[in-house]
Amino acid sequence: MRLLWPVLLLQILAVATAQHSGASVDIISGAPSTGLSNVQLTSGTSGLDAPKVLPINGSSFDWWYFDVVSADLDYSLVLVFFAATANGLWDGIPDIGTAVYASVGITLPDGSSLNSEAAGSSLVVTTLGNGSNGTLNETGWSWVGSPDLSSYRVVIDSPETGVQGTVTFESTSPAHFPCAPATASAGQPLVLGTAPFGWANALPDANASVDIVINGTQVNFTGVGYHDQNWGPSTVDTVVKSWYWGHARLGPLAVVWFYVVSPDGSEHVSSYISRNGEVLTASCSGMAVSMTGTDNNFPPAQPAGFHISARVEGEGQLEVDVMHKTVLTADPDVATYRWIGSVSGGFVNGTTWSGPALYEAFAF
Ligand SMILES: *[C@@H]1O[C@H](CO)[C@@H](O)[C@H](O)[C@H]1NC(C)=O
Ligand SMILES: *[C@@H]1O[C@H](CO)[C@@H](O)[C@H](O)[C@H]1NC(C)=O
Ligand SMILES: *[C@@H]1O[C@H](CO)[C@@H](O)[C@H](O)[C@H]1NC(C)=O
Ligand SMILES: *[C@@H]1O[C@H](CO)[C@@H](O)[C@H](O)[C@H]1NC(C)=O
Ligand SMILES: *[C@@H]1O[C@H](CO)[C@@H](O)[C@H](O)[C@H]1NC(C)=O
Ligand SMILES: *[C@@H]1O[C@H](CO)[C@@H](O)[C@H](O)[C@H]1NC(C)=O
Ligand SMILES: *[C@@H]1O[C@H](CO)[C@@H](O)[C@H](O)[C@H]1NC(C)=O
Ligand SMILES: *[C@@H]1O[C@H](CO)[C@@H](O)[C@H](O)[C@H]1NC(C)=O
Numbered sequence: 001m002r003l004l005w006p007v008l009l010l011q012i013l014a015v016a017t018a019q020h021s022g023a024s025v026d027i028i029s030g031a032p033s034t035g036l037s038n039v040q041l042t043s044g045t046s047g048l049d050a051p052k053v054l055p056i057n058g059s060s061f062d063w064w065y066f067d068v069v070s071a072d073l074d075y076s077l078v079l080v081f082f083a084a085t086a087n088g089l090w091d092g093i094p095d096i097g098t099a100v101y102a103s104v105g106i107t108l109p110d111g112s113s114l115n116s117e118a119a120g121s122s123l124v125v126t127t128l129g130n131g132s133n134g135t136l137n138e139t140g141w142s143w144v145g146s147p148d149l150s151s152y153r154v155v156i157d158s159p160e161t162g163v164q165g166t167v168t169f170e171s172t173s174p175a176h177f178p179c180a181p182a183t184a185s186a187g188q189p190l191v192l193g194t195a196p197f198g199w200a201n202a203l204p205d206a207n208a209s210v211d212i213v214i215n216g217t218q219v220n221f222t223g224v225g226y227h228d229q230n231w232g233p234s235t236v237d238t239v240v241k242s243w244y245w246g247h248a249r250l251g252p253l254a255v256v257w258f259y260v261v262s263p264d265g266s267e268h269v270s271s272y273i274s275r276n277g278e279v280l281t282a283s284c285s286g287m288a289v290s291m292t293g294t295d296n297n298f299p300p301a302q303p304a305g306f307h308i309s310a311r312v313e314g315e316g317q318l319e320v321d322v323m324h325k326t327v328l329t330a331d332p333d334v335a336t337y338r339w340i341g342s343v344s345g346g347f348v349n350g351t352t353w354s355g356p357a358l359y360e361a362f363a364f
Contacts, residue, residue: 246359
């Protein structure tokens with residue numbers, strides 16, 4: 001009880017300060033609404049990383065995803081703030097009695113992993129400019145974004161569950177929507193495919209630093225970071241059938257691929273490539289993503305990796321191979337796979353580079 005009043009006062013102060021500065025505050029309740037969700041499907045002039053689904057109901061979802069992979073592939077971290085009921089996501093998600101929660105998974109050099117979760121009563125999200133700040137009430141988990149998306153920080157202060165630390169992100173590459181850079185005029189589609197599967201990529205590539213104590217283990221590493229947001233009005237498998245997604249850094253290039261099969265069977269791709277922080281392409285065409293080492297059937301048997309081939313106006317053809325190092329998630333029941341691995345490649349007849357990647361194959 002002694003701590004409650006200062007905490008409440010700080011929250012009131014934060015909300016008052018945010019309102020004074022022109023920020024907007026959304027409180028996403030852990031108790032899902034029984035009504036309809038309002039879902040944002042086209043871009044405005046601000047709020048790239050703002051909540052897109054208000055309120056969350058029994059089938060809608062909105063999540064803020066962060067990851068880091070070290071250059072030597074020894075370490076990775078995947079951290080997600082969810083606003084969704086178990087019904088809003090996919091099979092195998094336990095119903096924990098709240099629609100707002102977060103989870104972190106860290107892999108260590110020996111391939112083992114450390115995991116932790118937090119369930120909140122509400123997720124308070126403040127939006128200013130294009131950035132957002134989020135606080136999972138009563139858990140000590142939060143993220144802090146700058147209004148211009150140049151930096152982010154995730155803070156976990158939960159001594160009761162044995163997790164304390166910080167993950168920082170310094171953006172190296174401008175944000176983008178599925179089919180356009182974030183600098184494009186308002187009204188850009190925020191959906192990937194023919195169904196309302198929303199995506200906004202605030203940090204396509206970042207210099208990241210992890211400093212966390214989890215379950216008695218001190219984890220310190222630096223690497224390539226990434227942050228995005230996905231959302232939709234109804235259960236994930238009703239807005240997307242499957243995806244291959246990933247991001248990589250090789251030499252001066254940052255690459256993000258998102259290949260999606262919509263529920264009607266149509267195929268879509270989002271291609272993002274930057275060089276030294278300048279966007280070379282941010283579009284919905286000109287990229288092909290395929291599995292290597294299998295017959296390319298889905299769900300995958302045991303793919304050896306991926307191949308990404310992208311046409312870049314005025315630059316040529318980018319060809320990149322992705323090879324697994326460590327499996328982060330493998331659930332054959334719902335076909336959700338996540339890996340870290342190495343990429344190698346470059347523009348045809350040009351310099352080739354290699355580097356780290358973190359990527360997924362999901363099929364519902
Ligand atoms: C949630 O809201 C969306 C509208 O955005 C609607 O399509 C969906 O059916 C609603 N879900 C429930 C469980 O009411
Ligand atoms: C935490 O560490 C203990 C003892 O080493 C282990 O039994 C437990 O599984 C760990 N928990 C997590 C979530 O990693
Ligand atoms: C956060 O938790 C406190 C303590 O339970 C509660 O009084 C407060 O209303 C909560 N705030 C929000 C925004 O849900
Ligand atoms: C997040 O909070 C920090 C202060 O803790 C503030 O500097 C920043 O502008 C806030 N960002 C947003 C997007 O509200
Ligand atoms: C990211 O790190 C690279 C090298 O480690 C450095 O050259 C670059 O300036 C850094 N960028 C930012 C935005 O911190
Ligand atoms: C959001 O980002 C875009 C692209 O950088 C920019 O044009 C727009 O002015 C930003 N909006 C705000 C409110 O900062
Ligand atoms: C971890 O890194 C932070 C800086 O990011 C540093 O302050 C801290 O001392 C480091 N801890 C260890 C155990 O190396
Ligand atoms: C690469 O070089 C070969 C041999 O010089 C040439 O035939 C080919 O057209 C070049 N390809 C591209 C995409 O420039």
